[in-house]
Amino acid sequence: MRVERDSTNGVSMPALHQQCCDVAYIRNGRTLLSKIDAEIPAGQFTAIVGPNGAGKSTLLRLLGGLDHPNRGEVYLEQQSITHISAQSRARRIGWLGQFGPSDLPLSVAQYLMLGRHATLGRFGQPNREDRQLVAQVLEDFDMLAQAQQAWRTLSGGERQRAGLARLAVQDVPLWLLDEPTNHLDLKHQIQLFQRLREETAAGRTIVAVLHDLSLATRWADHVILLSEGRLLRQGPPAHVLQADILSTAYDVSTELLYEQGLHWIKPTQLQPPC
Amino acid sequence: MAVILHAVPYRDSNSPHDTNVGFSWHTALGVTIGAAVLLFAIGMSGHGWSWPDLGDPIIARLRLPRIAAALVVGMSLATAGAALQALFRNPLADPGLVGTSSGAALAVVGVMALGIGGISLPLAACGGGLLATALLLTLARLMGGGELALLLMGLVVSSFVGAVIGILLLFSDNLALRSAMSWLSGQLGSADAAQLMWASPLALTGVAMLLILGRDLDCLMLGEDDARSLGVSVSRTRLLTAIGAALVVGAAVSLSGIIAFVGMMVPNACALVIGGERRRLILISGFVGALFLLLMDTLARCVAWPVDMPVGLLVGFVGPLGFLWLFHRRQRGMS
Numbered sequence: 060m061r062v063e064r065d066s067t068n069g070v071s072m073p074a075l076h077q078q079c080c081d082v083a084y085i086r087n088g089r090t091l092l093s094k095i096d097a098e099i100p101a102g103q104f105t106a107i108v109g110p111n112g113a114g115k116s117t118l119l120r121l122l123g124g125l126d127h128p129n130r131g132e133v134y135l136e137q138q139s140i141t142h143i144s145a146q147s148r149a150r151r152i153g154w155l156g157q158f159g160p161s162d163l164p165l166s167v168a169q170y171l172m173l174g175r176h177a178t179l180g181r182f183g184q185p186n187r188e189d190r191q192l193v194a195q196v197l198e199d200f201d202m203l204a205q206a207q208q209a210w211r212t213l214s215g216g217e218r219q220r221a222g223l224a225r226l227a228v229q230d231v232p233l234w235l236l237d238e239p240t241n242h243l244d245l246k247h248q249i250q251l252f253q254r255l256r257e258e259t260a261a262g263r264t265i266v267a268v269l270h271d272l273s274l275a276t277r278w279a280d281h282v283i284l285l286s287e288g289r290l291l292r293q294g295p296p297a298h299v300l301q302a303d304i305l306s307t308a309y310d311v312s313t314e315l316l317y318e319q320g321l322h323w324i325k326p327t328q329l330q331p332p333c
Numbered sequence: 334m335a336v337i338l339h340a341v342p343y344r345d346s347n348s349p350h351d352t353n354v355g356f357s358w359h360t361a362l363g364v365t366i367g368a369a370v371l372l373f374a375i376g377m378s379g380h381g382w383s384w385p386d387l388g389d390p391i392i393a394r395l396r397l398p399r400i401a402a403a404l405v406v407g408m409s410l411a412t413a414g415a416a417l418q419a420l421f422r423n424p425l426a427d428p429g430l431v432g433t434s435s436g437a438a439l440a441v442v443g444v445m446a447l448g449i450g451g452i453s454l455p456l457a458a459c460g461g462g463l464l465a466t467a468l469l470l471t472l473a474r475l476m477g478g479g480e481l482a483l484l485l486m487g488l489v490v491s492s493f494v495g496a497v498i499g500i501l502l503l504f505s506d507n508l509a510l511r512s513a514m515s516w517l518s519g520q521l522g523s524a525d526a527a528q529l530m531w532a533s534p535l536a537l538t539g540v541a542m543l544l545i546l547g548r549d550l551d552c553l554m555l556g557e558d559d560a561r562s563l564g565v566s567v568s569r570t571r572l573l574t575a576i577g578a579a580l581v582v583g584a585a586v587s588l589s590g591i592i593a594f595v596g597m598m599v600p601n602a603c604a605l606v607i608g609g610e611r612r613r614l615i616l617i618s619g620f621v622g623a624l625f626l627l628l629m630d631t632l633a634r635c636v637a638w639p640v641d642m643p644v645g646l647l648v649g650f651v652g653p654l655g656f657l658w659l660f661h662r663r664q665r666g667m668s
Binding site: 145146155158173 | 422424545546548549551552554555556558559561562563564565566604608609610
């Protein structure tokens with residue numbers, strides 16, 4: 060367990076490490092995941108990639124303890140995640156789903172304060188420190204102006220940012236993000252990844268389901284490639300994202316380009332008609 | 334109009350810049366309004382308002398218990414509405430719409446048919462409300478379909494139970510049950526001090542439960558998965574909320590029969606001013622709901638004097654308008 064300084068609030072944070080051992084998940088008779096042995100390295104940015112229906116979100120839910128595997132175990136450090144209570148899990152793992160609430164009768168500041176719920180417990184009321192933390196995070200995420208705004212008035216990008224800010228308020232060492240780039244334009248995508256890199260630099264472990272392979276090669280330290288509920292390959296991006304294996308995974312022949320210091324993945328079939 | 338209402342800023346005690354200066358001022362305003370409404374209700378009769386003489390047996394024996402009942406019922410319905418709206422993630426939820434009230438009423442009718450009174454009446458009402466809510470949650474889980482299914486199943490349960498009550502009353506030759514017909518449409522005139530003594534502690538226990546669950550309900554409004562990621566046990570929160578709501582609604586129904594719409598209108602109106610944070614909303618809705626129903630009942634008692642109009646009918650006039658307004662506002666908010 061490594062201990063690093065968190066630049067945002069000066070609290071030291073142990074970087075958490077996760078592991079899946081022979082995990083299988085079956086729902087309604089359908090095997091969504093099988094024989095997954097995956098590694099989430101501490102303090103790094105892991106991307107889960109793969110075609111539609113490969114089981115990316117399912118794996119993320121298992122990592123977050125939202126569902127429990129039918130076989131095998133998900134470990135947080137050395138502890139099986141099924142044996143961790145919901146509250147203590149919420150003090151270590153933050154999870155942000157693909158679809159935030161569409162209508163929520165709360166202001167942004169109230170929404171962020173819900174991140175303190177696991178710490179406060181059912182009976183606690185937020186104190187001065189909790190409010191200061193929320194104010195600090197609002198400032199860090201450049202959302203002070205929206206603090207009193209109602210949730211329903213936020214744009215898609217602002218909601219995404221508010222979701223991350225809630226994780227920051229939750230102050231957990233492990234972030235699980237399901238397609239965080241959804242609804243984000245190019246500029247906000249870049250801002251998002253810069254922020255995520257800052258968070259890993261501060262010792263947070265981040266796992267994100269990503270759709271865009273080029274983004275995964277550019278920003279992730281570690282990539283897990285899934286296809287049809289199985290793990291095809293994991294490791295550093297350059298090791299995982301290779302033309303042959305991607306062609307197998309996506310059932311489209313691809314070619315890898317390296318231009319101006321960046322990797323590009325180009326499908327060679329299915330070109331649009333000129 | 335909806336545009337103007339959207340523009341009302343949320344006042345937020347959690348805001349980093351908040352200094353709790355406004356609090357005592359708001360409390361003072363609340364107490365003043367409360368006292369004014371109370372004085373109005375005590376002094377008001379079919380002949381107009383006069384300074385109340387507490388020695389008058391009509392006031393002491395009839396009017397005061399009725400006023401207390403109006404306060405308890407109004408508080409109960411509004412707090413239950415505020416909690417159920419978070420549970421169902423739908424601002425249209427109301428104990429009268431989702432079946433809690435009809436379940437409670439069916440149980441009361443059953444107990445009355447057996448000829449038992451006292452504490453068994455509100456207790457049975459709580460049990461009936463809880464069973465109806467449990468049936469609804471189970472149905473919704475079996476059918477799937479998310480929060481919309483939850484509300485629709487509520488309508489199913491509520492109309493089914495309503496039909497059962499109707500059949501029971503139709504085929505009963507028991508006179509007490511025949512008179513239950515007018516009680517069912519929601520009136521406070523028959524509430525007496527003994528009933529109040531049994532019902533009020535149940536209602537207050539329920540309100541306390543819902544207040545404690547406040548932030549769990551806030552988390553639940555984010556969606557099931559987000560709530561669980563924040564450490565909330567979703568099924569336990571649902572069950573406890575259903576129990577809390579059944580306690581308050583059972584107490585209310587045993588006092589007054591079914592009064593619809595209060596549970597829907599009051600919390601939504603309050604949320605426009607103070608925001609939707611549940612703990613605060615439940616507290617304020619309870620206060621406003623109590624005063625609102627008292628005002629309505631005072632009007633119902635005096636407007637057609639000497640006929641004592643059931644307050645449920647009067648609320649039934651205002652309620653649908655409120656419902657339409659809310660629905661309209663919601664549709665506009667979504668587009």
